[in-house]
Amino acid sequence: MQVDGYSLDAQRDKLRKYAAYEDMVVAGEYSDEGFSGKNIQGRQEFQRMLNDIQDCKDGVSYVLVFKLSRFGRNAADVLNSLQLMQDFGVNLICVEDGIDSSKDAGKLMISVLSAVAEIERENIRTQTMAGREQKAREGKWNGGFAPYGYKLESGNLVIAEDEVEVIRVIYDRYIHTNEGVAGVAKYLNRNGFVKKLRQNNTIPGFSRNFVQDVLDNPVYMGKIAYGRRRTEKRQGTRNEMHVVEQSEFPVYDGQHEAIISEEDWYLAQEKRKINSFKREKVNNPDHAHILSGILKCPCCGKSMYGNIAKAHSKDKKTRYYYYCKNTVTPTGHECSFRLNIEQTEINKFVAKVISAMVSNPRFIEAIQAKIGTAVDTEDMEKQIAVLQGQLKQAFGTKSRLERQMDTLDINDAHYDRKILDLQRRYDEQYDTIEEIEVQIGELQSQIRSIQQEKISGDNIYRLLLAFDEVYHSATEAEQKEFMKAFIERIEMFPEKRKDGSWIKKIVFNFPVPVDGEEVKELPLETETTVETVVKLSLKRDTPKIEVTMEPDEESNYTPQEKATYSKIKEYVKDKYGVNVHTSYIAQVKRMCGLDMGENYNKSKKENPEVKQCPQEKVEYIKDALRYFKLI
Numbered sequence: 001m002q003v004d005g006y007s008l009d010a011q012r013d014k015l016r017k018y019a020a021y022e023d024m025v026v027a028g029e030y031s032d033e034g035f036s037g038k039n040i041q042g043r044q045e046f047q048r049m050l051n052d053i054q055d056c057k058d059g060v061s062y063v064l065v066f067k068l069s070r071f072g073r074n075a076a077d078v079l080n081s082l083q084l085m086q087d088f089g090v091n092l093i094c095v096e097d098g099i100d101s102s103k104d105a106g107k108l109m110i111s112v113l114s115a116v117a118e119i120e121r122e123n124i125r126t127q128t129m130a131g132r133e134q135k136a137r138e139g140k141w142n143g144g145f146a147p148y149g150y151k152l153e154s155g156n157l158v159i160a161e162d163e164v165e166v167i168r169v170i171y172d173r174y175i176h177t178n179e180g181v182a183g184v185a186k187y188l189n190r191n192g193f194v195k196k197l198r199q200n201n202t203i204p205g206f207s208r209n210f211v212q213d214v215l216d217n218p219v220y221m222g223k224i225a226y227g228r229r230r231t232e233k234r235q236g237t238r239n240e241m242h243v244v245e246q247s248e249f250p251v252y253d254g255q256h257e258a259i260i261s262e263e264d265w266y267l268a269q270e271k272r273k274i275n276s277f278k279r280e281k282v283n284n285p286d287h288a289h290i291l292s293g294i295l296k297c298p299c300c301g302k303s304m305y306g307n308i309a310k311a312h313s314k315d316k317k318t319r320y321y322y323y324c325k326n327t328v329t330p331t332g333h334e335c336s337f338r339l340n341i342e343q344t345e346i347n348k349f350v351a352k353v354i355s356a357m358v359s360n361p362r363f364i365e366a367i368q369a370k371i372g373t374a375v376d377t378e379d380m381e382k383q384i385a386v387l388q389g390q391l392k393q394a395f396g397t398k399s400r401l402e403r404q405m406d407t408l409d410i411n412d413a414h415y416d417r418k419i420l421d422l423q424r425r426y427d428e429q430y431d432t433i434e435e436i437e438v439q440i441g442e443l444q445s446q447i448r449s450i451q452q453e454k455i456s457g458d459n460i461y462r463l464l465l466a467f468d469e470v471y472h473s474a475t476e477a478e479q480k481e482f483m484k485a486f487i488e489r490i491e492m493f494p495e496k497r498k499d500g501s502w503i504k505k506i507v508f509n510f511p512v513p514v515d516g517e518e519v520k521e522l523p524l525e526t527e528t529t530v531e532t533v534v535k536l537s538l539k540r541d542t543p544k545i546e547v548t549m550e551p552d553e554e555s556n557y558t559p560q561e562k563a564t565y566s567k568i569k570e571y572v573k574d575k576y577g578v579n580v581h582t583s584y585i586a587q588v589k590r591m592c593g594l595d596m597g598e599n600y601n602k603s604k605k606e607n608p609e610v611k612q613c614p615q616e617k618v619e620y621i622k623d624a625l626r627y628f629k630l631i
Contacts, residue, residue, distance in 0.1 A: 008033060011066040018095045019064060027058035029434065050081060053088050060090055067096045068110060082110060136226035139255040145198070147219050148210075149259055157219070157256035163196050164259055166206075170214050171260045175267050180275055181215065182208045215272060221265040222258030223251045287320065288476035290347050294487050297324035298494040298504075299337035307340060322346065337494065346502055350483070350490065351471060353506065353524070357514065358467045380443050387443075391436045398429040464512075485509065488520075563628035571624040572617075580621060584613035588621040592631050 008031060019026050030045040053060065063085060065071045071092065072078040082092055082101060091102040092110070100106040135142040146152045149167040151160040166188065173184045188195075188206040195206055218225050227249040289306025297304055302324060309319040321340035405422045408415060463470060463482065471479060491505040503524050511518040565582050572580050613621070625631045 011070070014066060015064045015095060018093075024062065024064075026430070027060050028052065028437070029430075046081075050084060053085055053090050056088065062091050062093050064093050064095060066094075068094045068099065078110065133226050136224045136250070136252050139224055139253050141254075141256070142224065142226065147217055148196075148198075148214065149220065150256065157254070159257055159259065160196075166193055166195070167214060167220060167259050169193065170211055171220070171264050171268055174211075174215060174271065175264060181211045184211045215268050218251050218265065219254065219256075220259045221262045222254050222256065224254040225249055225251050286476065288480040289320065289322070289343065290476060290480045290483055291322065291343075291350065291490065292480070294483060295322050295341075295346075295490050295492060297326065297335060297337050298492045300324065300326050300335040302326050302335070304341075304492075306343070309340075320344070339495075341502060347479075349501065349503065350487075350506070351479075353503075353522070354464075354471075354486075355468055357512070357522070358464045384440055384443050387436050387440050391433060391440070394429055394432045394436060398426060398433070401426045401429065563625070563630055567628070568621065568624045571627060572620045575623070576620050578617065578620065580613075580617050581611075583611070584617055585621055587613045588618055588625070589630075591618070592622070592625065594625075594630060 012029065012031075016026065018024075028049075030049040032043040032045045049063070052058070053063075063071075068078070071094070072081065085092060086101070091100065092106075093100050094110075097109070099109050101110055132142040141152065141155065141157050146157055146160075149160060149163045150157045152158070169188065170184055173179055173187055174181070177183075179187065185206045185208045188211075193206065195204060195210075197204065214220065227246055291304075292306045293303045295304040296302070304322045304324050307321045307323045309321065320343040322343060323340045324335055324337045326335040401422055405419060405426070408418055408422070412418065464486075471482065474482070486509060488507045488509050490503055491507070492502050493504050496502055501524065505524060506522045508520050508522070511520050512522075513519075514522060565585055568585050569580055569582075572578060622631065
């Protein structure tokens with residue numbers, strides 16, 4: 001109803017009558033209901049129309065539109081789309097405006113009117129924003145949903161009693177404790193606070209972003225802000241826009257009641273400035289986080305990303321890890337996986353799994369058989385053939401009805417009823433034709449998608465046949481691209497397994513042959529590790545050779561944890577928060593009858609004073625000895 005009170009049905013009727021008057025056959029209709037004409041992005045029907053023109057579908061000569069503003073209100077889009085149409089011999093007719101692009105005067109009018117439409121749209125936007133700013137100056141709520149803690153009554157902000165406690169707790173915890181925004185979110189989730197669900201806030205838990213938004217909004221101290229976020233054109237694009245947070249924006253006294261004091265709000269801002277530091281970025285152009293985004297967190301299921309530890313002063317070595325950055329997920333649930341996984345180890349492990357898989361002769365045979373084979377789209381092609389038959393029949397019925405209407409005797413006593421009946425059946429044919437064309441289009445799209453997937457799969461399969469040679473000679477950036485193309489996701493265990501593996505399952509983008517079957521998932525949790533043991537015997541009269549054997553970096557060997565004094569101290573400190581002296585540990589070991597070995601650090605005093613271990617610490621040390629399976 002935007003166009004001078006003309007609904008979509010009224011526009012269609014006007015266009016059909018024009019087509020009938022000009023002896024035009026309507027080949028198809030395209031309607032983007034509810035979409036803005038500010039640009040063609042997101043207008044699926046408009047895009048479908050342009051694609052049909054490029055495919056020379058139905059051999060159309062014209063596109064009819066009610067008014068030019070319905071075709072587009074961005075001058076560049078209108079002219080580019082018109083040029084594309086004319087490249088395929090199709091012109092634009094704006095029925096209400098009386099414009100025909102096949103004529104020189106029509107082209108000129110389109111250029112002028114499309115520019116005017118764009119200026120008009122920008123003026124409307126400017127006027128709307130000016131009205132919102134004026135409301136902000138007057139201290140009134142200037143549009144949108146009420147922020148959490150408030151509700152709207154007759155367009156005014158009123159405190160929502162069932163939400164306000166959460167706002168006060170957020171400011172109190174943030175200002176008066178050492179907690180950051182994530183810590184406050186954890187506190188709310190762990191202490192029984194329930195977030196009220198509403199249209200603009202449907203996530204059940206409290207996330208760090210929710211807490212951050214509350215702390216940064218001056219509405220809670222009784223102010224109205226204008227222009228905290230602005231929609232700006234993305235540089236280097238023609239019509240693409242994005243929302244940009246503003247560091248400075250005007251704030252006006254509001255007419256609503258404040259929830260917290262101005263003093264508390266500014267205290268929160270001071271702490272936000274201190275806490276909102278950015279780490280210095282370590283940039284290594286030769287390094288790529290190969291499995292970033294592919295590894296999935298075992299706790300929250302979100303993607304894990306690359307993390308960098310700056311070079312240490314001791315060894316000058318920069319270290320790379322994968323980690324889950326979700327301390328509190330968007331749903332408010334806490335992610336407990338706080339480990340950093342060393343990249344080199346897991347990258348090599350995944351590469352080894354793929355190398356072992358592709359080295360299997362059965363795999364090579366199966367892959368070679370797959371490459372170049374035709375995909376089976378026979379059933380879909382048969383369906384298309386049936387639909388095309390139905391489409392031909394529908395067009396035949398439509399033509400027959402046209403002839404009946406043309407030959408109907410106007411003097412027939414039942415002429416009006418007959419012509420209405422024929423017209424109704426005639427219109428129904430258009431619905432039938434459109435429905436069939438949509439089904440054919442969907443099937444053709446599915447076939448193209450299957451064929452495209454087949455081409456992509458063939459490329460990956462060819463690379464897999466030469467995996468060891470190609471992958472290990474590629475740069476890390478190229479290795480990352482391969483992993484993204486081949487692997488959809490890698491699921492992980494919450495802790496490292498005894499065999500040294502983190503990986504639970506690999507899910508591929510394409511089916512791969514494994515043990516005679518085509519699979520998209522490769523579970524690794526049931527795999528066993530085969531160890532090789534070599535017995536070395538020393539012949540007599542042969543010189544001794546000193547040999548030191550240590551696991552290399554690629555080994556999955558994990559030595560058994562030794563119960564050293566430092567380990568026992570560390571265990572007691574971590575669990576009970578107290579320090580225990582070495583002599584106390586020795587006393588408890590003797591008390592338990594454990595073999596002590598020789599003491600090489602005896603005191604040089606003749607009668608050294610030996611303090612007795614307190615009974616409380618005796619129990620702590622015994623607990624540690626049980627943990628290390630010494631008692």
